[in-house]
Amino acid sequence: MATVQEVTSESAFQSGISSLPPSTLAVFYFHAPWAAPCKQMSVILSTLASTYPANAPITFLALDAEELPEIAEQYDVSAVPFIVLQRGGQVLETVSGSDAAKVRAAVEKYAGAGSGEAKTSLPPAQTVNKPPQTNGADTNGAKNLAGYAPNASDPKTAPDYSSGDTETNKEELNTRLSELVKAAPVMLFMKGTPSAPQCGFSRQTVGLLREKGIRYGFFNILADDEVRQGLKEYSDWPTFPQLYVEGELVGGLDIVREEFENDPEFLNEHSVNGQKGGPGAASAQTQAPVAS
Numbered sequence: 001m002a003t004v005q006e007v008t009s010e011s012a013f014q015s016g017i018s019s020l021p022p023s024t025l026a027v028f029y030f031h032a033p034w035a036a037p038c039k040q041m042s043v044i045l046s047t048l049a050s051t052y053p054a055n056a057p058i059t060f061l062a063l064d065a066e067e068l069p070e071i072a073e074q075y076d077v078s079a080v081p082f083i084v085l086q087r088g089g090q091v092l093e094t095v096s097g098s099d100a101a102k103v104r105a106a107v108e109k110y111a112g113a114g115s116g117e118a119k120t121s122l123p124p125a126q127t128v129n130k131p132p133q134t135n136g137a138d139t140n141g142a143k144n145l146a147g148y149a150p151n152a153s154d155p156k157t158a159p160d161y162s163s164g165d166t167e168t169n170k171e172e173l174n175t176r177l178s179e180l181v182k183a184a185p186v187m188l189f190m191k192g193t194p195s196a197p198q199c200g201f202s203r204q205t206v207g208l209l210r211e212k213g214i215r216y217g218f219f220n221i222l223a224d225d226e227v228r229q230g231l232k233e234y235s236d237w238p239t240f241p242q243l244y245v246e247g248e249l250v251g252g253l254d255i256v257r258e259e260f261e262n263d264p265e266f267l268n269e270h271s272v273n274g275q276k277g278g279p280g281a282a283s284a285q286t287q288a289p290v291a292s
């Protein structure tokens with residue numbers, strides 16, 4: 001049966017894909033070790049892979065988006081989990097977030113169904129009735145409810161918010177937010193991505209961080225309305241961007257700009273040239289894509 005192969009270097013990736021027959025469907029799975037939803041997606045993908053025989057014209061490759069930033073950038077990975085389906089060098093489809101049914105439907109659309117003898121049960125492939133998108137500006141459709149409210153977009157299995165679950169859902173959301181704000185030592189919650197900001201305030205904040213050589217992770221709040229609205233309440237801060245250092249809110253663009261003006265040492269230890277750089281500090285700025 002087919003398995004998911006972890007790719008550990010760019011050269012391994014390049015030689016791996018260049019040796020694929022043009023008819024083989026390649027499924028690239030970008031993940032990050034700290035992103036809880038990736039744990040679930042890893043299980044989903046190995047289960048899905050196991051439904052195909054080893055000699056089927058399909059290959060599953062897993063890539064750590066932070067370890068392999070150039071490949072992640074090449075495929076516009078702005079959030080993890082992120083799945084790319086490619087054949088003959090052409091990207092056919094991408095799936096952002098960890099909706100198992102969506103991933104399975106996409107793979108089956110291009111590779112046909114596997115034997116159906118999955119190691120563990122998978123949700124059936126289905127056309128998901130998505131609720132209306134609240135953010136038209138979402139660039140990649142990323143919506144990461146998985147791990148917190150699986151299949152929330154499926155009306156048959158979506159949690160019933162009217163039946164007294166509200167407190168639990170809020171707790172789950174707050175747990176998720178408290179993890180997200182600490183996902184990297186410096187975390188920027190912004191509209192869009194550093195390479196394609198969707199709002200002038202976010203663009204200027206990215207510009208400042210870049211100018212100062214700060215290493216940071218980012219989260220595109222346009223891709224997740226739950227995080228967008230939840231974070232306002234969680235941090236009692238009504239707008240974006242929001243910059244966090246070690247999980248603590250610094251503020252928006254105005255505050256960040258003020259901090260840089262008033263304190264030449266501000267975020268210095270997180271800069272590429274910072275004294276406390278540690279391993280990897282000499283490398284280029286890290287913009288860790290964060291689960292969204």
Ligand SMILES: N[C@@H](CCC(=O)N[C@@H](CS)C(=O)NCC(=O)O)C(=O)O
Pocket residue numbers: 191199201228238239240241251252253254255
């Ligand atoms: N003065 C603010 C400007 C930020 C701002 O006004 N952001 C607005 C427009 S991009 C916002 O996030 N509104 C709430 C929302 O869109 O959810 C700052 O320093 O960050």
